[in-house]
Amino acid sequence: MERLKGLKCRECGRYYPSSPIHVCEFCFGPLEVDYDYEVIASQISRAKIEAGPPSIWRYAPLLPLNIPEGETHVGQAVGFTPLLRARNLAEELGVKELWVKNDSVCHPTWSFKDRVVAVAIGKAKEFGFDTVACASTGNLANSVAAHSAEARLKSYIFIPADLERGKIITTLIYAPTLVAVEGTYDEVNRLCAEVGDKYRWAFVNINIRPYYAEGSKTYGYEIAEQLGWRAPAHVVVPCAGGSLITKIAKAFKELRLLKLIPEGRTKMYAAQALGCGPIVTMIKKDTDVLVPVRPNTIAKSLAIGNPADGYYAYRAAKDSGGYGEHAEDEEIIEGMQLLARTEGIFTETAGGVTVAAAKKLIEAGRIPRDEPIVICITGNGLKTPDVFYDRLSVDVTIRPSLQVFDQALADLKSKAAG
Numbered sequence: 001m002e003r004l005k006g007l008k009c010r011e012c013g014r015y016y017p018s019s020p021i022h023v024c025e026f027c028f029g030p031l032e033v034d035y036d037y038e039v040i041a042s043q044i045s046r047a048k049i050e051a052g053p054p055s056i057w058r059y060a061p062l063l064p065l066n067i068p069e070g071e072t073h074v075g076q077a078v079g080f081t082p083l084l085r086a087r088n089l090a091e092e093l094g095v096k097e098l099w100v101k102n103d104s105v106c107h108p109t110w111s112f113k114d115r116v117v118a119v120a121i122g123k124a125k126e127f128g129f130d131t132v133a134c135a136s137t138g139n140l141a142n143s144v145a146a147h148s149a150e151a152r153l154k155s156y157i158f159i160p161a162d163l164e165r166g167k168i169i170t171t172l173i174y175a176p177t178l179v180a181v182e183g184t185y186d187e188v189n190r191l192c193a194e195v196g197d198k199y200r201w202a203f204v205n206i207n208i209r210p211y212y213a214e215g216s217k218t219y220g221y222e223i224a225e226q227l228g229w230r231a232p233a234h235v236v237v238p239c240a241g242g243s244l245i246t247k248i249a250k251a252f253k254e255l256r257l258l259k260l261i262p263e264g265r266t267k268m269y270a271a272q273a274l275g276c277g278p279i280v281t282m283i284k285k286d287t288d289v290l291v292p293v294r295p296n297t298i299a300k301s302l303a304i305g306n307p308a309d310g311y312y313a314y315r316a317a318k319d320s321g322g323y324g325e326h327a328e329d330e331e332i333i334e335g336m337q338l339l340a341r342t343e344g345i346f347t348e349t350a351g352g353v354t355v356a357a358a359k360k361l362i363e364a365g366r367i368p369r370d371e372p373i374v375i376c377i378t379g380n381g382l383k384t385p386d387v388f389y390d391r392l393s394v395d396v397t398i399r400p401s402l403q404v405f406d407q408a409l410a411d412l413k414s415k416a417a418g
Ligand SMILES: *Cc1c(COP(=O)(O)O)cnc(C)c1O
Pocket: 111, 112, 113, 139, 140, 238, 239, 240, 241, 242, 243, 244, 245, 301, 302, 348, 350, 351, 378, 379
């Protein structure tokens, strides 16, 4: 009995053997990894998972790799990031039970992308590729560069040329070939589709996408396990290509199917920037037609104007009874500052989008105040400090003298009071 059944078209249901392809030849629908859940049920239990390593590999039977138990191709330390009870932020937002799933720490490259890349590059190795590649809004670039170094594979990484400097340096350090393209992410992605047709490379988010996307499920598994094997009532998820939100929903569905968590319902909420929010626009207008946009936002890691999984992200929010919210650039910055000020967590702009959207959804009554809420913090603020250079500065600069400090302190206090 095989655990992995190959790839299945999400639209027409046609089967394909496991291979580096991502669209159905017949209907152009996206392909998804298909499993035999009876086989998985015989290999998995709460106790077995809990005895596994503190990483995404504790869920190996639910991932599309063929690895001997206890081994990994790459990304040994990826995953099992903290789920924190955010009491201060809960108080600030006026809700009873709020959790932060903090993927901005404990990952090799400080974003949730390490989950998808560890799976995608592992699969690329299984397929026998010697070169990996990606089109990235920033975090994927970091992660593909790092994991291809670990895998000893060559890598070509394509980014929009106007990416934050922090994300460029944190990619270059791993010595990939970095190609900056003068255009938007969507233009980069289109170029990559052509490059992928011409060169036999493993594009983690194009021809390897079905496998890549499965890595995101671990974000959901961890939330459920860390809550004591239950799913929360509400989850707020930042959306770029729209994959993560669908895979967190899939994770809870699988855990319910396998009876690892109780039956129930989790409402999914999409968070996007106002300057690039086509998925949230679909949700608000209640239409399944995605209208691509030209991104204009400080949340560059979410700046995908024509998201590959936009339709499915819309469905994940809609079908679960959830909703979505946009955040303006100013609200994104306030969201980053709010999380830092209340919980001591410095997230990047994407996290600011999530906090701002959650706040607005709670204030509008879309998310009830008395039910468990998880917000997804997916990336680290140290990569995108740019937005604060003009906004934050030291309070006072002094000579090293106690007398001078006494005066400065008095001045600061009177300024604060006045
Ligand atoms: C890529 C990314 C997301 C969204 O991922 P999708 O699966 O493409 O929707 C969210 N947050 C951060 C920080 C990201 O880099």
